[in-house]
Amino acid sequence: MSVLEIRVEGMGFWAPGWPDWNAARAGLRGEGQADPAVVKPSPTSLAAAERRRAPLPVLLACEIAAQACVASARAADALPSVFVSTHGDLVITDYMCSTLASAPRELSPIRFHNSVHNAPAGYWTIAAHCHAASTSISSWHASFAIALFEAAVQAIADDTPVLLSAYDAESPGPLAEVSPASTLFGVAMVIAPCAGSRPDLRLRLQPSSAGARLSPALPADFQALASTNPMAAQSLPLLAAIAAGAGGVIELAASDQTTLGVELCA
Amino acid sequence: MPDLIEPICITAYTATSALGRGLADHLAALRARRSGLQANDFTNEPLACAIGRVEGLERAALPDGHEAYECRNNRLAWLAIEADGFHEQARAAIARYGADRVALLVATSTSSIGATEEAYAQLDGERMPMALRRPEVHTPHSLGIFLSHLLGTRGPCLTTATACSSSAKIFAKAERMIRLGVVDAAILAGVDTLCGSVIFGFNSLELVAPEPCRPFDERRRGISIGEAAGFALVERKAPAAAPRLIGWGESSDAHHMSTPHPQGLGARLALEDALARAGIAAAQVDYINLHGTATPKNDEVEAGVIATAFNETTRASSSKGWTGHTLGAAGILESVISLLAIEHGLVPGTLNCEQLDPVCGPQVTLQNESRDVRIALSNSFGFGGSNCTLAFARGDCA
Numbered sequence: 100m101s102v103l104e105i106r107v108e109g110m111g112f113w114a115p116g117w118p119d120w121n122a123a124r125a126g127l128r129g130e131g132q133a134d135p136a137v138v139k140p141s142p143t144s145l146a147a148a149e150r151r152r153a154p155l156p157v158l159l160a161c162e163i164a165a166q167a168c169v170a171s172a173r174a175a176d177a178l179p180s181v182f183v184s185t186h187g188d189l190v191i192t193d194y195m196c197s198t199l200a201s202a203p204r205e206l207s208p209i210r211f212h213n214s215v216h217n218a219p220a221g222y223w224t225i226a227a228h229c230h231a232a233s234t235s236i237s238s239w240h241a242s243f244a245i246a247l248f249e250a251a252v253q254a255i256a257d258d259t260p261v262l263l264s265a266y267d268a269e270s271p272g273p274l275a276e277v278s279p280a281s282t283l284f285g286v287a288m289v290i291a292p293c294a295g296s297r298p299d300l301r302l303r304l305q306p307s308s309a310g311a312r313l314s315p316a317l318p319a320d321f322q323a324l325a326s327t328n329p330m331a332a333q334s335l336p337l338l339a340a341i342a343a344g345a346g347g348v349i350e351l352a353a354s355d356q357t358t359l360g361v362e363l364c365a
Numbered sequence: 366m367p368d369l370i371e372p373i374c375i376t377a378y379t380a381t382s383a384l385g386r387g388l389a390d391h392l393a394a395l396r397a398r399r400s401g402l403q404a405n406d407f408t409n410e411p412l413a414c415a416i417g418r419v420e421g422l423e424r425a426a427l428p429d430g431h432e433a434y435e436c437r438n439n440r441l442a443w444l445a446i447e448a449d450g451f452h453e454q455a456r457a458a459i460a461r462y463g464a465d466r467v468a469l470l471v472a473t474s475t476s477s478i479g480a481t482e483e484a485y486a487q488l489d490g491e492r493m494p495m496a497l498r499r500p501e502v503h504t505p506h507s508l509g510i511f512l513s514h515l516l517g518t519r520g521p522c523l524t525t526a527t528a529c530s531s532s533a534k535i536f537a538k539a540e541r542m543i544r545l546g547v548v549d550a551a552i553l554a555g556v557d558t559l560c561g562s563v564i565f566g567f568n569s570l571e572l573v574a575p576e577p578c579r580p581f582d583e584r585r586r587g588i589s590i591g592e593a594a595g596f597a598l599v600e601r602k603a604p605a606a607a608p609r610l611i612g613w614g615e616s617s618d619a620h621h622m623s624t625p626h627p628q629g630l631g632a633r634l635a636l637e638d639a640l641a642r643a644g645i646a647a648a649q650v651d652y653i654n655l656h657g658t659a660t661p662k663n664d665e666v667e668a669g670v671i672a673t674a675f676n677e678t679t680r681a682s683s684s685k686g687w688t689g690h691t692l693g694a695a696g697i698l699e700s701v702i703s704l705l706a707i708e709h710g711l712v713p714g715t716l717n718c719e720q721l722d723p724v725c726g727p728q729v730t731l732q733n734e735s736r737d738v739r740i741a742l743s744n745s746f747g748f749g750g751s752n753c754t755l756a757f758a759r760g761d762c763a
Contacts, residue, residue: 101547143675187505189527192478196485199561203410204568211566212623212748215474216505216526217647221749224617230634232615234534236556238523245523249538256541257367273484273493277500305523306465356519357465 103251104298107341108260109170110289111163113140114331116323119166127335127342129318142282144175144226153213153222155283156188156268160219161226163287164264168227171289173260175227178289179253180262180308182220182235183246183328186278188213189270197272219264243333244351244359249292251302260291267330284328286338301362304353315349316337337361366637369644372763373543374603379449380701381441382593382688383417386700392705394711398733400687402577402589407559412568415577416559417591417689419444425510428614434511434579435621436480436502440475442512443630443722445556445594455516458550458598463518463746467558468542468551469512472525472532474747477507479560508556520548526693527637529656530615531555531594533696536755537613539599549601555697555743556594562691563590568621578690580683580715581668583722583728584668585659591689595697608704609763611740611756614638618750625663629670631752632744636674639754645740647675650756652712653728654699654739657683666723667744680736681728686716696745700755703741707759 110120116133117123122308125131129228141150142162145276151160160182168175191214198206215221217235232253238245250263266285268346270278317325324331337349346365350358378713379387383401384394394401399512425444427435439472446452459467459528462614472727482501484493492498501510527532532555534542537552557563567573567588574587599610618631625632639646656667664683671681684702691698712734721729739762743755 103545165525184383185504195562195566196482199482199565200486200488201567203408203561206565206569208566208569208571211562211569213567214562215528215748217528217747217749217751218435218622220617220751221529221622224619224750225621228619230617230619232537233527233617233749234525234615235521235749236525236536237505237509239504239510240674241522244436245521245527248521249523252538252547253539254716256545273491274481274489276492277498277503304465306519319578339663354513354519354522 101186101253101303103302104293105251105254105300106293107288107291107299108173108188108291109167109289113256114284115282124342126318127321127339133320144256145222148192154188154191156266157160157219157222159268159283159285160264161223163262163267163285164223164262167262167287167289176229177231178260179231180220180233180264183242183265184237185239185242186270186280187216188305189274189278193271193274212221240329241353244328244353248302248304248359254290255292258292260289263288265330265334270332276326280328282324282327284324284331286334301364303359303360305358307356307358366641370612370642371627372609374607374609375597376600376607377451377454377598378596378701378704379445379451380593380595380698381419381445381448382691382698383419383591384687388705392709394687395711398716400577400716401541402689404675405408408561408564413575414573415589415599417589418559419592425680430512431511433499433501436477438479438508438556439511441592441594442508442554442556442560443542444477446596451596455552455598459516462549464517466520466549466706467518468520468539468548469509469518470551470553471509471512472555472693473508473557474526474528474531475557475560475562476505477502478562479558482561506567509532512554512579528749529692529695529761530745530747530753531693531696532581532752533745533753533755536610537615540610540613542689543601551599553597553599553697555694557691557693558592572660572745578685579717579718580657580659580685581722581725582718583720585661585664587660588658589689591691593688593694593698595694595701597697603687606760608707608760609758611758611763612639612643614754616752620750624752625666629666631750632667632670632746635752635754639756650675650679650740650742651738652706653679653681654703654743655681656681656744656746657685659685668712668722668725668729675728677727679713679728680734681731682713682715682730684713696753699743703743703757706738707741707757710735712736712738719753
């Protein structure tokens with residue numbers, strides 16, 4: 100079987116100005132405006148103390164994950180999860196590398212344990228009281244497509260709904276030049292195997308076809324997100340198509356030689 | 366409980382660590398009870414501790430055409446893939462199945478952050494020095510990019526980074542992909558190298574022992590950090606003699622970012638799921654390679670789980686006294702040690718453990734033993750409460 104068929108049971112979304120999927124969907128259809136009051140994710144799923152102290156990627160990934168769980172009506176404590184980020188937490192990388200260059204013995208233990216790529220998954224499973232499997236991955240500029248594929252493999256192989264939380268945060272200091280990102284962006288989905296019902300998406304990993312891929316035009320606000328955040332660039336073509344509610348095939352980069360063809364079953 | 370799975374075949378494997386390059390070096394060091402740990406000579410700022418350092422890494426330049434990926438972690442990957450003919454066997458599998466039918470699943474906890482540390486130590490004003498202004502070495506996926514270019518795979522390629530369970534979890538991913546038929550084979554790689562981030566990071570948590578680590582010793586004072594690379598080729602079908610992956614279990618502690626669940630709930634769930642997928646009872650397990658990091662808490666919790674879940678004939682040990690804790694590479698390195706145990710009928714003891722913590726049951730083995738190992742488990746637990754247990758079987762017992 101080389102085609103994976105899945106249902107999308109719920110979506111989560113957060114970017115500055117766009118606090119959830121309903122707002123983003125309207126914006127992607129050209130029917131809504133950004134809300135200037137939305138500047139920082141604040142997931143109520145985290146305890147208040149952790150909401151104050153946790154790094155931004157943790158807040159972002161947990162906010163969108165919680166939204167997708169609510170939208171899917173699935174219990175968060177039972178869902179296996181796939182967390183994905185192109186760059187991980189570059190604010191912590193910048194802190195670690197700066198401190199190591201000046202005073203290595205002064206490294207903060209909290210910031211060190213928050214530096215692991217699976218920190219958002221760790222905070223999420225604690226907040227959700229979830230003992231199910233959780234993975235944290237990256238595939239550089241193919242991160243979104245490969246994580247959607249991996250989540251689908253897990254959902255179908257183990258016959259379970261799976262939570263996907265995809266995010267990238269800002270890149271500070273000298274890292275900004277090699278790993279550019281200047282805004283926060285995250286999208287989450289709860290996907291499930293079809294079990295005889297109609298699929299929402301059909302995924303097919305294939306060699307890249309010759310010639311440029313056509314990307315649907317994005318509204319200006321979302322084009323700006325795509326040019327300032329790698330996860331936005333990777334996921335927004337599909338999200339715009341989902342928001343439009345039309346059928347068709349979107350091709351997402353799955354490596355520099357392969358694409359993930361995503362067929363929307365209208 | 367999860368359903369039984371069809372075993373998948375492990376047709377090639379290798380490891381490089383402080384014990385040496387390839388399987389023969391590892392087997393010889395295990396048999397001779399010769400540790401690879403040495404006094405820390407890695408960090409510029411002195412820190413009194415032991416490390417497991419791979420000899421010759423500084424001279425192991427990447428092959429021509431791969432200069433963009435140059436960094437310590439990718440050098441270790443290159444050094445290790447050449448051992449035991451693994452590189453040729455991986456290429457033969459790609460030729461046999463087609464590049465798009467082979468997954469490349471890699472794992473690391475810190476990837477090439479050593480290169481980022483190096484860049485920050487020699488900033489050119491606000492910019493990285495020109496030689497390190499290479500995006501390919503400042504991403505968590507650096508290892509995956511390098512290996513996919515080296516091998517030319519075109520199947521799914523991703524980096525799993527779940528701290529110290531990373532390279533155990535890629536076996537589970539491979540089994541799922543092969544079971545669904547999205548690929549026919551997978552090349553698995555786990556690589557982590559010494560860097561300031563982990564040595565001073567674990568030091569900040571007061572988890573680094575001043576002496577070589579002593580897993581399950583009642584006087585243990587923490588980990589020794591090591592570096593390692595492990596590779597495995599897994600396929601749906603193979604000759605009967607090839608060892609099999611027969612089960613896996615993954616779970617989350619949902620307890621704390623850097624301390625295990627006090628009753629080992631996550632570890633227990635991962636173990637139960639691995640046994641269920643393999644369709645075996647705990648009594649059938651001959652050997653368990655424990656996570657056994659030598660932190661006071663990890664060993665106490667893990668020993669408790671083993672003591673209650675297994676009967677006294679099962680042998681269990683930690684090999685970290687030989688290699689140090691190789692973090693994101695630990696899962697695959699210790700899978701390789703478990704496969705050596707199966708292949709050679711060798712149960713390694715627990716090096717550096719002299720006064721066994723009374724919390725341990727009769728399973729924990731201090732001395733090496735010769736015995737038939739038909740089924741072996743490998744435990745890997747990581748920060749964020751990420752747990753994974755793998756179950757392997759000798760080819761004729763799967």
